[in-house]
Amino acid sequence: FRHGEASEVVVNTPDGPVVFGEHHPLVVVAGPCSVENEEMIVETARRVKAAGAQFLRGGAYKPRTSPYAFQGHGESALELLAKAREVSGLGVITEVMDASDLERIAEVADVIQVGARNMQNFSLLKKVGAQSKPVLLKRGMSATIEEWLMAAEYILAAGNPNVIFCERGIRTFDRQYTRNTLDLSVIPVLRKLTHLPIMIDPSHGVGWSEFVPSMAMGAIASGCDSLMIEVHPYPAKALSDGPQSLTPDRFDKLMQELAVIGRAV
Numbered sequence: 001f002r003h004g005e006a007s008e009v010v011v012n013t014p015d016g017p018v019v020f021g022e023h024h025p026l027v028v029v030a031g032p033c034s035v036e037n038e039e040m041i042v043e044t045a046r047r048v049k050a051a052g053a054q055f056l057r058g059g060a061y062k063p064r065t066s067p068y069a070f071q072g073h074g075e076s077a078l079e080l081l082a083k084a085r086e087v088s089g090l091g092v093i094t095e096v097m098d099a100s101d102l103e104r105i106a107e108v109a110d111v112i113q114v115g116a117r118n119m120q121n122f123s124l125l126k127k128v129g130a131q132s133k134p135v136l137l138k139r140g141m142s143a144t145i146e147e148w149l150m151a152a153e154y155i156l157a158a159g160n161p162n163v164i165f166c167e168r169g170i171r172t173f174d175r176q177y178t179r180n181t182l183d184l185s186v187i188p189v190l191r192k193l194t195h196l197p198i199m200i201d202p203s204h205g206v207g208w209s210e211f212v213p214s215m216a217m218g219a220i221a222s223g224c225d226s227l228m229i230e231v232h233p234y235p236a237k238a239l240s241d242g243p244q245s246l247t248p249d250r251f252d253k254l255m256q257e258l259a260v261i262g263r264a265v
């Protein structure tokens, strides 16, 4: 069980420090699944910033189920993220899949994401633990809470204390109406077991944009510290995860709805 006070993960974004933690305001991470081109990433950054987000997300290296699906633009996408970061003032969160890309990603990203499919890639966990950028550790789609905690322990043991947990839905038996089953019970459970901040990603959790807002509100009411929401200017044209992406207008409305609920602590 947890010993002591909640930890804070402090991230220095261009617009100043943002703190993830139990006793701090909600931190919102928003943006497209993948960085597709300069116009869309800069436009999305501007819109989510105006709506109140603190971080821009966007994949450069994408873990796709099919090798024939769009794999991400790689290094050129990192350059576009750097540009969007500069013009918007938002911090940037992007995923590392291969340790050989880590150094280059760390030059651009304020927080490094380890995706669900790599949650137990222990050599990658050791490497993100041996560098200094905070790490967003997504829950594996079939990972128990104990396995998830131990994955975080790999990063901490390697010397990096700045880990944020992100629930993104787990595999259950129904994939007809939801992509995954969003496990909101991890919020009170992790709160009891760990001092580290807790993020919820309802977009990958449910897989359909129409269900994202109510799950985001449920997550806040349950006391999460942060939300990750996929936002795309033209969801129908997205190269990945369009069906679960909110438009900037819908995201803006969600941010207003969230402010009304407030953050449970």
Ligand code: PEP
Pocket (backbone or CB within 6 Å): 033, 059, 063, 114, 115, 116, 117, 138, 168, 204
């Ligand atoms: C993502 O955040 O775009 C992603 C691929 O998430 P996950 O690892 O949770 O599937």
Ligand code: MN
Pocket (backbone or CB within 6 Å): 033, 034, 204, 230, 240, 241
């Ligand atoms: Mn995605």
